[in-house]
Amino acid sequence: MKGAAKIISVILHPLLIPTFGFLILFNSGTYLSFLDFDFKKMIFFLVVLSTLIIPLLMTLFLYYQKLLFTFNITDRRERIISLGIVLIFYVFCYILLKRAPIPPLFHAFSFASAIVVLVTMAITLMWRVSLHMVGLGSLTGMILLIIFSMRVNLEFYLIMTILAAGLAGTSRLLLKAHEPSQLYTGYVIGLVIIPSIMLIY
Numbered sequence: 071m072k073g074a075a076k077i078i079s080v081i082l083h084p085l086l087i088p089t090f091g092f093l094i095l096f097n098s099g100t101y102l103s104f105l106d107f108d109f110k111k112m113i114f115f116l117v118v119l120s121t122l123i124i125p126l127l128m129t130l131f132l133y134y135q136k137l138l139f140t141f142n143i144t145d146r147r148e149r150i151i152s153l154g155i156v157l158i159f160y161v162f163c164y165i166l167l168k169r170a171p172i173p174p175l176f177h178a179f180s181f182a183s184a185i186v187v188l189v190t191m192a193i194t195l196m197w198r199v200s201l202h203m204v205g206l207g208s209l210t211g212m213i214l215l216i217i218f219s220m221r222v223n224l225e226f227y228l229i230m231t232i233l234a235a236g237l238a239g240t241s242r243l244l245l246k247a248h249e250p251s252q253l254y255t256g257y258v259i260g261l262v263i264i265p266s267i268m269l270i271y
Contacts, residue, residue, distance in 0.1 A: 075241035079202065082238045085156070087205035088121040088163070088183055089114075091212055094227050095176065100220050102173055113172065120163035121156075121183075128155045146194060153191045153201075160184040174271070179212055182267035186260055193259070200248045200256035206235040207260025215265040 095102050096110055105113075129152060164180040186208050193199055213228045239253045248256075 075244040078241040084205035178268040178271035203256030207257035211264035
């Protein structure tokens with residue numbers, strides 16, 4: 071069971087959430103889907119590079135420099151350092167997307183994601199929440215916003231994301247990585263902040 075829990079934790083890693091989010095936006099069946107395919111590839115490459123690959127490489131670099139001591143990042147200081155790195159590149163991604171001729175909703179999701187990381191960092195100064203659940207709550211919040219604001223059928227994505235959140239939460243409990251309250255709080259942070267910021271953006 072713990073082996074399966076570790077695999078699920080990797081597949082649903084928080085760094086993958088922006089990638090999942092943009093894939094859903096690209097395939098939402100709304101006007102967001104009608105961007106030129108080559109342009110979509112360029113945006114997707116930018117998002118993957120700045121929100122996944124570079125933060126991951128930076129984390130590996132810090133690990134081998136002995137500034138981080140585990141990949142699980144359970145220590146509060148290490149977690150803040152890791153979130154700080156992620157925040158820098160999320161902001162970098164937002165700035166680049168802001169300059170691209172794409173619908174504002176893409177900018178809004180990128181900006182809201184950076185705000186979620188900032189809020190999570192602030193909370194981490196006092197208490198530890200599940201980053202996996204923050205990410206999946208964020209994805210759920212974004213999908214709900216698209217469903218209600220654009221009146222589109224994204225129920226499949228919504229159901230899959232909720233199921234993923236359940237799997238991730240169960241996995242984190244099995245691995246004794248978090249307490250239930252840390253899971254619920256993380257999920258609510260993402261679920262509330264992402265649509266709220268996107269609405270007022």
